Amino acid sequence: MKRCIVFLCALLPTTLLAAGDTTVIRNATVLTVTKGTFQGSILIRDGKIVEAGEKVLVPDGARVIDAGGQYVMPGIIDCHSHIAADSINEGAVAVSSMVGIEDVLNPDDPDIYRALAGGVTTANILHGSANPIGGKCQVIKTRWGKDAQGLIFEGAMPGIKFALGENVKRSGSPGGGFGASPGLRYPASRMGVEDVIREAFTEARAYQKEWRDYQAKLDRHEQAVPPRRDLKLEPLVEVLEGKRYVHAHCYRADEIMMLLHVADDFGFKIRTLQHVLEGYKVADEIAARGTGASTFSDWWAYKAEAFDAIPYNTALMVRKGVLVSVNSDSAELMRHLNTEAAKAMKYGGLNETEALSLVTINPAKQLGIEKQVGSIEPGKDADLTIYDQHPLSNYAKVTKVFIDGQLYFDRDKDLEERPGKEARKKALLDKLKAQDKKERKKPDAANDKDDKKGEEPGGGE
Numbered sequence: 001m002k003r004c005i006v007f008l009c010a011l012l013p014t015t016l017l018a019a020g021d022t023t024v025i026r027n028a029t030v031l032t033v034t035k036g037t038f039q040g041s042i043l044i045r046d047g048k049i050v051e052a053g054e055k056v057l058v059p060d061g062a063r064v065i066d067a068g069g070q071y072v073m074p075g076i077i078d079c080h081s082h083i084a085a086d087s088i089n090e091g092a093v094a095v096s097s098m099v100g101i102e103d104v105l106n107p108d109d110p111d112i113y114r115a116l117a118g119g120v121t122t123a124n125i126l127h128g129s130a131n132p133i134g135g136k137c138q139v140i141k142t143r144w145g146k147d148a149q150g151l152i153f154e155g156a157m158p159g160i161k162f163a164l165g166e167n168v169k170r171s172g173s174p175g176g177g178f179g180a181s182p183g184l185r186y187p188a189s190r191m192g193v194e195d196v197i198r199e200a201f202t203e204a205r206a207y208q209k210e211w212r213d214y215q216a217k218l219d220r221h222e223q224a225v226p227p228r229r230d231l232k233l234e235p236l237v238e239v240l241e242g243k244r245y246v247h248a249h250c251y252r253a254d255e256i257m258m259l260l261h262v263a264d265d266f267g268f269k270i271r272t273l274q275h276v277l278e279g280y281k282v283a284d285e286i287a288a289r290g291t292g293a294s295t296f297s298d299w300w301a302y303k304a305e306a307f308d309a310i311p312y313n314t315a316l317m318v319r320k321g322v323l324v325s326v327n328s329d330s331a332e333l334m335r336h337l338n339t340e341a342a343k344a345m346k347y348g349g350l351n352e353t354e355a356l357s358l359v360t361i362n363p364a365k366q367l368g369i370e371k372q373v374g375s376i377e378p379g380k381d382a383d384l385t386i387y388d389q390h391p392l393s394n395y396a397k398v399t400k401v402f403i404d405g406q407l408y409f410d411r412d413k414d415l416e417e418r419p420g421k422e423a424r425k426k427a428l429l430d431k432l433k434a435q436d437k438k439e440r441k442k443p444d445a446a447n448d449k450d451d452k453k454g455e456e457p458g459g460g461e
Contacts, residue, residue, distance in 0.1 A: 075121025315348020
């Protein structure tokens, strides 16, 4: 634990550069994603994009950043991540909708800074996949240096994690998993997974009716006793009422269709199918329901239920009209989502704009935050990433990252500060080693007392 603190102290920035009221990024190749590409400038004021175009006047007193022809794109959005959280799975029960990632956000997780250095400005932090119905999700911005509350993406639509397949049913198998108790936990099969979800929403409907009946009595000015609150069912009622998005971990086509049919029966919508590696098999059905797909670029055959996955999955679903994003589900992969998106050009022939959309405007739409982020347009948050080369190139490096118009990552500054941080880290480690050495040499007070006691008359009794 002490060494972890030492590492974080060394990693924290010495200063967080304030953006000031007005900033202009000029002489840039601007990839707006939704409004084309141009050589020009971006005017930022009070954390918002005010203007973006070939000719932008620089206001008096504005801070000017010369991009030197480098590429500016919207900050990358990861629709499936597990960084910045102290715990991921509450696996002891099949339905854990009463728990939420917001309660365990960890602003000191260095993966936040690493994601930021990879151009990621927004991430959907999901509960794990141990349960048919898991915990509540939390959309964050990678505001490294802020506290837990400061990470939260204000106004983002709340979500909840569902999961199907092997991860869920093995939690009900001998040996357990994901925090399950040593005994078996229902369900242990795919049919049991469906039953758990149907039963939970049957209970949620009844709970919803209790509250509606109560409200109806109040509207009639009748005396009424409020129903007892159920923190497990409240989020599911929000799903039924369209107030909370469902993000569902899935792989196989049969289980994808199962969940879509369950949602049809109960009158709600699956916002995104996560992983959805066999989505290409049922893309028409997914598109018909307006359900999104957040998938891997080219992961396949890494476990039994992923054997039918193909790298063309992303492009095939896009061509069928599905709103598709590419996610990481990995703190390491999160650092180069730009090149993960580029793979859809090789596997399926998407064009540059379509590829960039997979990690910008498409995940923004899936999370219901497209009015704030996901493209470079006036009125949106100034969440911007600057690359030294085209972001779809393997050779591209992030040089600067802005969130809400504030510079959170500067590659040159990072490199400049590394020797100083290493020196600070070494000094702290040396101090820690000296303290450990001193403690080892210090005599045990209790043993010393016993020794002295033994020297006194009668002390050896």
